[in-house]
Amino acid sequence: MTERIAILGGYVVDPSNGIEGKHDLYLADGRVASLARAPDGFTADRTIAADGQIVCPGFIDLCARLREPGYEHKAAIAGESEAASASGITALCCPPDTDPVIDTPAVANLIRERAQQVGKLRVLPTGALTRGLQGKDLSEMSALKRAGCVAVSNAHAPMANTLVLRRALEYAASHDLLVVIRPEDPWLADRGCVHEGPTATRLGLPGIPDAAETVAIAQVLALVEHTAARVHFAQLSCARAARMVARAREKGAPVSADVAAHQLHLTEMDIDGFNAMCHVRPPLRSLADRDALREALKNGVITAICSDHQPHEPDAKLDVFPSTEPGVASLEMLLPLTLKLVDEDVLSLSRAIALLTQGPAAIMGIETGTLSVGASADICIFDPEDAWTIDGTTWHSSGRNTPYWGQTVKGRVTYTLLNGRVVFELRSNQR
Amino acid sequence: MNPTQADILQLDSTGRLKHFLTVEGLSRDLLVKIMDTAESFASVTEQTVKKVPLLRGKTVVNLFFENSTRTRTTFELAAKRLSADVLNLNIATSATSKGESLLDTIRNLEAMHVDMFVVRHAESGAAHFIARHVAPHISVINGGDGRHAHPTQAMLDVFTIRKFKGDFANLKVAIVGDILHSRVARSEIHALNTLGAAEVRVIGPKTLLPAVVETLGVTTFHDLEEGLENVDVVIMLRLQKERMSGAFIPSEHEYFACFGLTEKRLARAKPDVIVMHPGPINRGVEIDSQVADGPHSVILQQVDHGIAVRMAILSMAMRPDLETSSGDRAI
Numbered sequence: 001m002t003e004r005i006a007i008l009g010g011y012v013v014d015p016s017n018g019i020e021g022k023h024d025l026y027l028a029d030g031r032v033a034s035l036a037r038a039p040d041g042f043t044a045d046r047t048i049a050a051d052g053q054i055v056c057p058g059f060i061d062l063c064a065r066l067r068e069p070g071y072e073h074k075a076a077i078a079g080e081s082e083a084a085s086a087s088g089i090t091a092l093c094c095p096p097d098t099d100p101v102i103d104t105p106a107v108a109n110l111i112r113e114r115a116q117q118v119g120k121l122r123v124l125p126t127g128a129l130t131r132g133l134q135g136k137d138l139s140e141m142s143a144l145k146r147a148g149c150v151a152v153s154n155a156h157a158p159m160a161n162t163l164v165l166r167r168a169l170e171y172a173a174s175h176d177l178l179v180v181i182r183p184e185d186p187w188l189a190d191r192g193c194v195h196e197g198p199t200a201t202r203l204g205l206p207g208i209p210d211a212a213e214t215v216a217i218a219q220v221l222a223l224v225e226h227t228a229a230r231v232h233f234a235q236l237s238c239a240r241a242a243r244m245v246a247r248a249r250e251k252g253a254p255v256s257a258d259v260a261a262h263q264l265h266l267t268e269m270d271i272d273g274f275n276a277m278c279h280v281r282p283p284l285r286s287l288a289d290r291d292a293l294r295e296a297l298k299n300g301v302i303t304a305i306c307s308d309h310q311p312h313e314p315d316a317k318l319d320v321f322p323s324t325e326p327g328v329a330s331l332e333m334l335l336p337l338t339l340k341l342v343d344e345d346v347l348s349l350s351r352a353i354a355l356l357t358q359g360p361a362a363i364m365g366i367e368t369g370t371l372s373v374g375a376s377a378d379i380c381i382f383d384p385e386d387a388w389t390i391d392g393t394t395w396h397s398s399g400r401n402t403p404y405w406g407q408t409v410k411g412r413v414t415y416t417l418l419n420g421r422v423v424f425e426l427r428s429n430q431r
Numbered sequence: 432m433n434p435t436q437a438d439i440l441q442l443d444s445t446g447r448l449k450h451f452l453t454v455e456g457l458s459r460d461l462l463v464k465i466m467d468t469a470e471s472f473a474s475v476t477e478q479t480v481k482k483v484p485l486l487r488g489k490t491v492v493n494l495f496f497e498n499s500t501r502t503r504t505t506f507e508l509a510a511k512r513l514s515a516d517v518l519n520l521n522i523a524t525s526a527t528s529k530g531e532s533l534l535d536t537i538r539n540l541e542a543m544h545v546d547m548f549v550v551r552h553a554e555s556g557a558a559h560f561i562a563r564h565v566a567p568h569i570s571v572i573n574g575g576d577g578r579h580a581h582p583t584q585a586m587l588d589v590f591t592i593r594k595f596k597g598d599f600a601n602l603k604v605a606i607v608g609d610i611l612h613s614r615v616a617r618s619e620i621h622a623l624n625t626l627g628a629a630e631v632r633v634i635g636p637k638t639l640l641p642a643v644v645e646t647l648g649v650t651t652f653h654d655l656e657e658g659l660e661n662v663d664v665v666i667m668l669r670l671q672k673e674r675m676s677g678a679f680i681p682s683e684h685e686y687f688a689c690f691g692l693t694e695k696r697l698a699r700a701k702p703d704v705i706v707m708h709p710g711p712i713n714r715g716v717e718i719d720s721q722v723a724d725g726p727h728s729v730i731l732q733q734v735d736h737g738i739a740v741r742m743a744i745l746s747m748a749m750r751p752d753l754e755t756s757s758g759d760r761a762i
Contacts, residue, residue, distance in 0.1 A: 197643060200642065201641040202646070203556065204555040204577055204578030205555050205556070209642070274555075274559045274560065318534055319534075320533065320554040320555075320556050320557040320576075321556035321560070322554045322556070322577070
């Protein structure tokens with residue numbers, strides 16, 4: 001029996017219904033019961049005072065690695081669920097590159113069951129596109145779909161050849177599965193670890209040209225025309241890629257794209273001095289690329305911002321730059337980095353929230369990310385002005401690999417609700 | 432120009448050398464001081480007793496994660512002539528291949544109370560990484576990291592150029608060959624630009640030039656003869672055999688035909704041009720023997736200068752208390 005909850009005095013932002021304004025919100029039976037006016041006979045078991053705060057749908061993160069099973073020395077489902085929940089995230093997709101990979105229903109079920117035991121958020125495993133992510137044989141996609149996978153992907157692993165890619169797209173389309181592509185041509189990327197640009201040239205680091213991304217996208221777009229598969233391009237990194245996706249969408253191709261939050265702020269210049277915390281894949285690119293990605297959010301080419309969360313153990317970053325593992329721990333940066341775009345006048349508040357809620361929900365075809373009456377009460381309440389410092393007392397993820405460590409950021413989640421249940425509440429001594 | 436991360440790391444609070452990781456970002460004055468100090472040591476190497484007691488009681492560890500004969504030997508000689516104790520560690524065949532992390536290797540050596548690491552490593556950023564993590568009393572000298580920097584080689588090259596040409600202001604310098612993979616080229620470009628060379632050119636096929644190489648402050652040529660026109664200094668780079676398998680160039684034969692330095696091509700340069708090479712040279716691949724052994728070649732002088740320049744850098748980094756610009760006091 002879930003509580004009946006009244007969230008009073010908050011500024012409600014629900015892009016899916018075009019709502020933005022000061023309203024009370026009433027929840028019953030784990031669902032949104034009413035906006036603005038209490039339903040007849042509604043008595044709240046609990047009221048949450050949300051004055052001065054934003055009330056919006058819980059965030060949906062299209063790419064976050066929880067590291068379980070297989071990489072528990074980096075992180076685990078329980079701990080990362082806490083981190084996600086403390087960041088207002090109520091649903092996330094985890095890529096299939098666990099160990100074993102998510103290429104059987106057993107692994108997908110294991111992850112979902114663990115996440116359900118923790119009970120903090122909906123974890124949506126993305127199935128493997130090919131068996132073992134080897135890029136050679138198709139995975140049992142129908143079985144994966146029955147096990148709850150809404151999408152399939154080969155994550156960072158390359159496909160053996162274009163024929164396998166074509167067949168994988170065709171087969172996924174036959175089962176109406178979304179294919180998530182992290183576009184990177186493995187030969188052009190070679191052993192690169194940073195953007196092929198002035199910083200790579202100066203530091204003598206092997207570069208990854210933006211053509212590694214555009215060549216891969218061009219290939220997939222040509223095959224999409226051929227197969228009519230639904231494709232989502234994950235974590236775009238460069239201006240040219242955004243332009244290609246824009247053109248394809250204009251022509252009506254069934255493709256979408258997201259971007260990782262850090263790509264909207266950091267650039268290749270941030271790796272100066274061999275800063276391994278800024279070693280990410282795809283690499284941080286030029287200022288012009290970053291600005292083009294921001295522009296693509298504005299004009300609706302990119303419809304979701306994800307965290308691309310990759311928690312690591314400290315040793316993973318304690319080596320010479322090219323030998324460090326790429327990735328940032330970033331669940332907890334998703335909201336602050338997105339709000340920063342509002343502060344910098346790149347996005348309106350409602351557009352920013354859409355990119356964390358309505359946008360990703362539409363890409364994945366899931367029915368959350370909205371405050372429509374009757375929808376699951378997955379809700380995030382946050383204080384957009386609250387500044388907090390990233391340190392051991394405020395951080396939840398096992399991974400502390402972030403270039404923002406020690407910095408002060410704005411935007412702090414006070415409550416997260418899943419199915420009408422409070423799953424996170426900021427402790428009063430933290431406020 | 433804003434101070435780069437490297438400056439902050441390699442200079443102490445008074446602006447003196449603490450580590451020597453890269454030439455980039457160092458002031459012209461500091462580079463001149465290194466050359467002046469090297470000049471004062473050059474005479475030491477010509478004496479019968481080739482030693483000064485500057486670093487007596489100090490221990491220098493040559494930490495080589497990548498094979499090298501010339502660089503390691505000259506560092507060893509330089510340290511010994513400064514009366515330091517020298518420990519040569521060839522890690523390529525040692526600890527890290529047994530699975531020990533780089534940081535653990537460093538921690539173990541630190542525990543042996545050493546004073547300086549001279550580091551050579553196959554990956555860019557290795558010297559920076561070590562400098563950032565060593566105990567505060569230890570100095571780190573970059574003996575070459577990946578494609579990034581080889582600052583002592585660059586300093587001995589500019590020292591050599593100064594010996595023959597005096598001033599940098601009117602000099603046109605061409606660096607020829609595999610710039611993409613060359614730490615020597617990167618450090619030379621920074622050194623020459625800081626010292627005010629009139630023009631630094633890089634010459635090579637596009638496959639062997641880094642992306643946006645002109646952002647380093649060079650002009651680019653893909654034709655050797657055009658690039659050599661009127662230059663005062665030619666620096667040839669070694670072409671590694673593995674570039675053939677990586678589809679960078681079709682063959683040694685074609686490379687020599689396009690970018691090999693011959694007497695005929697050298698005639699395009701100024702009459703008093705000097706030819707340099709960081710070694711080891713590939714005769715008949717990047718340079719013709721007649722040029723390598725010819726009157727314009729200063730390749731062997733470079734090797735000789737390597738010792739004095741490294742003595743200067745070792746002493747400046749380990750004894751910031753000495754005002755080393757005075758040669759008398761150093762001896």
